[in-house]
Amino acid sequence: MKTLEGLRKIREKAQQDMKLRSSNTRIKVVIGMGTSGIATGAREVMKAIMDEVANRSLSDVIVTQTGEKGLSSMEPVVDVIEDGKPTITYGNMTAEKARKVVAEHVVNGKIVSDYVVTSE
Amino acid sequence: MQDISLHLLDIIENSVRAKASLINIEVIREVMRNKLEFVIEDNGTGMDEETLRSAQDPFYTSKVEREKKVGLGIPLFKQNAEMCNGHFVLESELGKGTKLVAIFQFDHVDRMPMGNLQDTFVGSIIGHADVDFEIVLKNIKLDSSVEDFTFSTRAIKAELGDIPLTYPDVMTYIDQAIEEGIKKIKMEEF
Numbered sequence: 001m002k003t004l005e006g007l008r009k010i011r012e013k014a015q016q017d018m019k020l021r022s023s024n025t026r027i028k029v030v031i032g033m034g035t036s037g038i039a040t041g042a043r044e045v046m047k048a049i050m051d052e053v054a055n056r057s058l059s060d061v062i063v064t065q066t067g068e069k070g071l072s073s074m075e076p077v078v079d080v081i082e083d084g085k086p087t088i089t090y091g092n093m094t095a096e097k098a099r100k101v102v103a104e105h106v107v108n109g110k111i112v113s114d115y116v117v118t119s120e
Numbered sequence: 121m122q123d124i125s126l127h128l129l130d131i132i133e134n135s136v137r138a139k140a141s142l143i144n145i146e147v148i149r150e151v152m153r154n155k156l157e158f159v160i161e162d163n164g165t166g167m168d169e170e171t172l173r174s175a176q177d178p179f180y181t182s183k184v185e186r187e188k189k190v191g192l193g194i195p196l197f198k199q200n201a202e203m204c205n206g207h208f209v210l211e212s213e214l215g216k217g218t219k220l221v222a223i224f225q226f227d228h229v230d231r232m233p234m235g236n237l238q239d240t241f242v243g244s245i246i247g248h249a250d251v252d253f254e255i256v257l258k259n260i261k262l263d264s265s266v267e268d269f270t271f272s273t274r275a276i277k278a279e280l281g282d283i284p285l286t287y288p289d290v291m292t293y294i295d296q297a298i299e300e301g302i303k304k305i306k307m308e309e310f
Contacts, residue, residue: 007276038126039121044239046243054295058288
């Protein structure tokens with residue numbers, strides 16, 4: 001069974017980790033989780049992104065959710081938000097595409113232009 | 121929606137949109153009464169009587185800002201429960217919050233499968249780190265003995281301090297804790 005003791009160890013490690021950085025959030029990944037997003041696989045996209053972020057130990061990335069934004073025909077959608085850069089919205093996402101976005105955009109800073117629907 | 125866990129996710133998103141800071145979720149399997157029950161209760165903005173009525177109407181949505189004015193989340197969940205000889209109640213009070221109860225006949229031939237509860241819970245918890253979740257899974261057996269599992273984000277956040285829930289090891293921890301709980305209650309087989 002998972003215990004709170006395990007969490008204490010994670011906290012100690014995380015605190016060491018955070019000390020070494022100037023900013024704690026470098027990039028934010030936002031998954032649209034409205035009804036049509038959910039019906040078209042947004043949960044699997046969320047899961048894939050969480051997996052990638054955990055497996056690659058990307059401790060300066062925030063993964064979060066939002067409701068519908070009127071892009072229903074392109075759901076599931078994912079925004080990648082970085083300070084001082086235009087927000088990139090990816091559409092028609094799948095778990096596989098989402099993994100690629102994490103690997104190329106979030107990790108290496110290279111926008112995956114094939115999946116981009118808007119950029120502002 | 122292909123399964124109940126996706127309906128749950130949709131309902132949780134409603135609660136978040138209603139600015140809930142706490143969402144209580146209960147999933148109860150009761151063998152003796154042949155039922156599978158879901159209770160989702162939030163402390164969000166709540167609805168007045170008219171909104172409450174129209175929320176269960178397939179041609180209504182609260183999302184005024186968007187073009188498509190049709191919200192299907194609640195009506196579909198209601199329909200799926202009632203189709204399975206079940207029961208659906210939505211209660212709400214302005215300023216207090218909303219409570220949704222959906223009951224399915226467990227062995228009804230048309231009952232949707234449970235689906236992936238783990239991904240629904242973990243995604244919601246991580247994706248809404250500023251909302252607290254209290255999750256209770258309960259299996260009430262034939263002899264009235266109860267197997268249960270409780271998960272609370274408050275305890276976890278207290279332990280973590282300023283470390284975010286999206287910290288990689290924390291996500292893995294939460295994912296594993298929820299997985300263990302679901303397996304303990306054997307809900308992955310529902």
